[in-house]
Amino acid sequence: MCECGSAVRENEDKMGFTRSRFLGGKPSKAPLLLPFLLTVLLVGSQGDGGAMDNGATERIAEESHRQDSAYLLIFIMLLTLTILTIWLFKHRRFRFLHETGLAMIYGLLVGVILRFGIHAPQSMSDVILSCAANGSPATLLVNVSGRFYEYTLKGEVGQGKGHQVQDDEMLRKVTFDPEVFFNILLPPIIFHAGYSLKRRHFFRNIGSILAYAFIGTVISCFVIGLIMYGFVSFMKVVGQLGGDFYFTDCLFFGAIVSATDPVTVLAIFNELKVDVDLYALLFGESVLNDAVAIVLSSSIVAYQPAGDNSHSFEAMAMLKSFGVFLGVFSGSFALGVVTGVVTALVTKFTKLRDFPLLETALFFLMSWSTFLLAEACGFTGVVAVLFCGITQAHYTYNNLSPDSQDRTKQLFELLNFLAENFIFSYMGLTLFSFQSHVFNPLFIVGAFVAVFLGRAANIYPLSFLLNLGRKNKIGYNFQHVMMFAGLRGAMTFALSIRDTATYARQMMFSTTLLIVFFTVWICGGGTTPMLSFMSIPVGVDSDQDNANSGALDGSQRRSTKHESAWPFRIWYNFDHNYLKPLLTHSGPPLTATLPACCGPLARCLTSPQAYENEGQLHDDDSDFILNDASVSSMYADVTVSTDASGSRTVNPKHSSTARAGGGVGSFDEGLDHELSVAEHEVAIRGTRLVLPMDDPVEAPTTVTLPPPPSPPRSEPHRHRL
């Protein structure tokens, strides 16, 4: 009467993270043909029949739920404690330990307590049932007297020690499914990184950032992989290796520890107002190399030479890996951008902005759907989410109502904060709660050396090459700081905990944990001394440094534009002339930029506000910016910036910035500015600030007013001023 049926679904997938193929060589040691033999192994008290069955199931489910609640509560309490301590640190201006480092310490403490302090009663395991299964299907249907219960695969437990499994019940309970990191915790962190990107500085250094993130990460991955292969070979010779460790394992290790996460360093940079270019380089690199590392690691896993056990080099497999890398990366990129663009179009062509709640909800759902869509298509959700975030910030953000702009920023800031601190405190916890640690001193030393050299091989040669082309050179002190700031964080951890099935992976995981601890505590804590040692200028206002005066601002922007390489300039013009007008309310109207044949379509797609920007077509940005800067300087203490929809942003004591309206770059700058000074800003709705414009004497004489008398990006209310 009692059956246990398992429905195994074996659809082939092409792109995903197939660690199985990579590990394909291992299980051949196990019996090749699984015996389809089912044995009964009933230990302990046997159930008292049907009546008990239901009740027991219920009670077990409830008990399990209560335990889960209690364990989740531990984490919540941990986070709460972290928050309170962070406040204390911020309050007292301690900079030697960042919140993430703190979260790790608390995690460590709780891990120690759980491991050594608490001994859970073992009465929980009353009945041990055993039956056979070939393979571990994703879903298991257990038939108990005509009722079917569905079980889902949670993951692998201890390896080959079935009798020990019960002993570690509690530690296993506080261990999350690694996929939680990829599906729940990483997406908001990565989206936030994309959404909070300071785009102007990012785009100014786009070439260098791409070089560091793509070429640099690949270099770092291979350098670390080769060094580790050397170490591992040496360990094999001296007999220090307790299991298999292939070259692909080494490369995989190289890929996962190449993802830098300088969240600690950047928080300090932000606080100390370190040079914006350095900030942009580090931030941009770390954001993009997370994406590169995740795709790189899955490509390495997909690298599977024809002979299952050879693990030797093979050109075809290499090419296949490269294909996987390109496919997954470009697919994820495209999906992220497309969802961002769709959101921009929806927010542009509906009047959702009248209902900030709806708008925020839509924004949130669309951003989340990017992740799901990418995962459903077999691409990498995290990468898609990153590019979606950048697209949302670049286009959609402009269409949102000021209220929604605040809400979305604050929402993702909160999600990012919670997810980040959760991951770091979990990291601390796993040092003690994870049950298959393999700490190999030789491997650890080798890994630290390799990580150091890998980072050096990324930064110094690339900086040298980049400096050949850059006008604004990357100084040696900047290079040293970038070298030093290569912390490893959430992404490295998530990638390494994803698969801890084999000896090699367990050793990698344990070593990675130590690398994260070391870099976050030592490198993160040493940032402030490092900055002063390297005499990096601090206290630079990211906006004032190129907006001290209108004239300087204009020339700087012009130089920014000319500084960039031609592909970027082409993109810049395309974005400005076609994409921005199409996707947002800003920019020149499409009717002016598109050829005449597209007239009706262009009229249909252009927002009414865009027509007022027509003057911008005369591509003499600097004049406009001068003009605008001077206009804004007349507002004395309060700068009123009017966006396309009639809502206003009041920004006290920023008279010197060119925020009020403005040309191409100025819009970007205004946005960056909004992102950066959001703390001091506030939106006023429903009031109308009417400022007298009775002091025309202050208008600078250098301004050459353009033919159309209306200032760019203005709207009817502006004229009333």
Add this chain to the structure above:
Amino acid sequence: MCECGSAVRENEDKMGFTRSRFLGGKPSKAPLLLPFLLTVLLVGSQGDGGAMDNGATERIAEESHRQDSAYLLIFIMLLTLTILTIWLFKHRRFRFLHETGLAMIYGLLVGVILRFGIHAPQSMSDVILSCAANGSPATLLVNVSGRFYEYTLKGEVGQGKGHQVQDDEMLRKVTFDPEVFFNILLPPIIFHAGYSLKRRHFFRNIGSILAYAFIGTVISCFVIGLIMYGFVSFMKVVGQLGGDFYFTDCLFFGAIVSATDPVTVLAIFNELKVDVDLYALLFGESVLNDAVAIVLSSSIVAYQPAGDNSHSFEAMAMLKSFGVFLGVFSGSFALGVVTGVVTALVTKFTKLRDFPLLETALFFLMSWSTFLLAEACGFTGVVAVLFCGITQAHYTYNNLSPDSQDRTKQLFELLNFLAENFIFSYMGLTLFSFQSHVFNPLFIVGAFVAVFLGRAANIYPLSFLLNLGRKNKIGYNFQHVMMFAGLRGAMTFALSIRDTATYARQMMFSTTLLIVFFTVWICGGGTTPMLSFMSIPVGVDSDQDNANSGALDGSQRRSTKHESAWPFRIWYNFDHNYLKPLLTHSGPPLTATLPACCGPLARCLTSPQAYENEGQLHDDDSDFILNDASVSSMYADVTVSTDASGSRTVNPKHSSTARAGGGVGSFDEGLDHELSVAEHEVAIRGTRLVLPMDDPVEAPTTVTLPPPPSPPRSEPHRHRL
């Protein structure tokens, strides 16, 4: 080599929702002793051994993940579509269909498509393995060639139709674990209800609200239960009943359909500005009766007469149920309040308010931990969260920085919105995707009649009794609207889907779905006509109606206080004199209200701002309020309200309200006001609004200035005005 071990945990639990005991009589029909016999039933292609095993597992897990992503994407798209349509409806001012009704319609459509439109390929189920299990443990460990895979209980699938299980793979995939509603979706909804409670109007009607929520819900539950028992008995006689249906089932049905959810009606009330007392009565009742219904239903489940199968009335079991009700309710209440108080203390005594992000995160985590704590202790998390929300709104909210006040409100508003629409669209979906519907016409008719009569038995007799004691009578038109507005929603659905194992529960679930559809569409849609038919006054400003002038306001507040019963007055004074000063920055200092012996403690616990409120001790509120109202009326168009911490709230065009400072109730009112007019409000930080006070002529002559010249709740800046 191949074993499948299951660790069954059977710790007894005391309080929780034990449907199993209630259903205890059923499984006795099944074979009493489960044969511990394991059979092999391998259908389809058998795995090709060890090497395949790993790869297959991986690919299955990935495939499963991709499918899950795709199905989740369906829901996200559904919500996105709902949002866009809501916007369209709001934009065009359609009021006949609320967003929840809309979400249900979309859910229905998708359900139809999934059910009849799409036929998933059946190639997925290649291998069917069968083994035996006695009982369905929460965790199952499957041993495959030395590796242990953990499986967790997902729930029961189809009943007794093992061969059909594969056919409904897709429909089963879009079916969520019912516990998702209780653990993820309901908490934010219920917390939001508590947090957004308009406390002044709520407390003014607290007696009536408690009567409707507690006595009324119990009456409704028993009336519905008895009527249904009559119907069911009749059905048994005419042979229309296909399974068992006990009296406890009837009572359980009564409990779950007694939870009203007038979210639709209240949205319209809010928009039309319906009378605040009616709003408060309906809102308060629906918020509290959710809590009552959930605890009531679990108590009924706990009602288990000594003889397992008798289902007859028994005094001891009845008493036990009553004990469970009291225990769970008071335990959940206490936990919720305690967490709220702890949060208030933490936010009061730290300076977390300098860092809104940390503050918001702490607030969120503490509120979440209430839920987990209650669940871990065996209480009802949803109820705890409700009272936590009310406590947070009453105390913690005052301690938060203005930025955090906005952030927390917006965060929970968003979570509430998403969760609510998700539940309602899921409701529509389950009408077609749920696979064990039992639609019994007679039962459905009976249920509609019973629900109608149950609601009537709640509202009319109680209103009559309450009117005997109330000065502000509840008119017949109000009673009719309350009767009409008894929609069933998220809580009813969640309670009914929680257990659909037996015939009785399946019939209840199907009937409940229809009741929800009917009430949301018909009653929700008919609210506007109903209001005009009942000649309920609309367009009443919730603040203006008692704040038209200072004098009226003062007298009304006094009457509010005197109107209330003595237990409430005692509580009011205790709250004002001890709790508010202890937990927030407002109120009179504890040094003045506590006896002298507690001096040092009181000094330690009183915040510096409270000393400035000392004047309030002279308990002549009306004078103060008059004074304040007149002061505020001098600000002409802009009312500046200064809270205790030096941050200001500018509220244009509300000159007639008594917001600027104020006495006891005024603070409450100010807060209520802030909650209600938040749309038009905005916080300015960093600027100082200096208004000239050079027009003393306007000060009303009726004001008798109190002995201490400083107005209550003022702070240094105020005097500079």
